[in-house]
Amino acid sequence: MHRTLKDKGYSIGKKRVERLMRDKGLVGRVVRVTRRQPGLRRFKAAGENLWRLEPSPTQLNQVWVADITYLKLGKKWRYLATVMDAYSRRILGWSLSRERSVELTLNALSHALRGRSLKSGMLFHTDRGIEYMAYRFRDELKKHGICHSVNRPGICTDNAHMESFFHTLKVELIRGRRFRNEAELRCALNSYINQFYNHRRMHSGIGYLPPAVFESMAA
Secondary structure, three states: OHHHHHHOOOOOOHHHHHHHHHHHOOOOOOOOOOOOOOOOHHHOOOOOOOHHHOOOOOOOOOEEEEEEEEEEEOOEEEEEEEEEEOOOOOEEEEEEEOOOOHHHHHHHHHHHHOOOOOOOOOEEEEOOOHHHHOHHHHHHHHHOOOEEEEOOOOOHHHHHHHHHHHHHHHHHHHOOOOOOOHHHHHHHHHHHHHHHHHHOOOEHHHOOEOHHHHHHHHO
């Protein structure tokens, strides 16, 4: 909040912002992100976390991360798969489906690949879900010269970038809101991800810049 006010031209101290928020009873929304990983045991021995052996990315298209989360629609679930550039924190591609399948993750990957110039050997980090460990998905990565890196068994923090994004998404868009149908949910996701998150939302990990702005400065 303090950084947003400064960027809008207000001259105000951080402690004053904290005091005013406290006086008005304003606090940040914090929620617990729902996590499920069917099929984890089946793939427990497969794959290796290549990312933890590498330094933090220093340029675009060096490390991409991806994951799936559950979104409630009425009494049913919808599944959101996303792909992020770990350097810029930009969401490059996403896909929403009624089924958690390899088609879901392949669609998100396909959107992410559009307009990006990749070098052979780029890391693509995911968890050990069956949608990422499936032969069809791994073959698609190999076709583009991408190296697949996966979480260590049972350690979801290995993919902290995506965990953080899903937490932010659910706090700012999903929790406390009801969507009448899938079309309304999809429209809200498109507006939040493609317009707000990528182009307007400041990110502390990249100098309080929106991902798209950070990418334009890094290009």
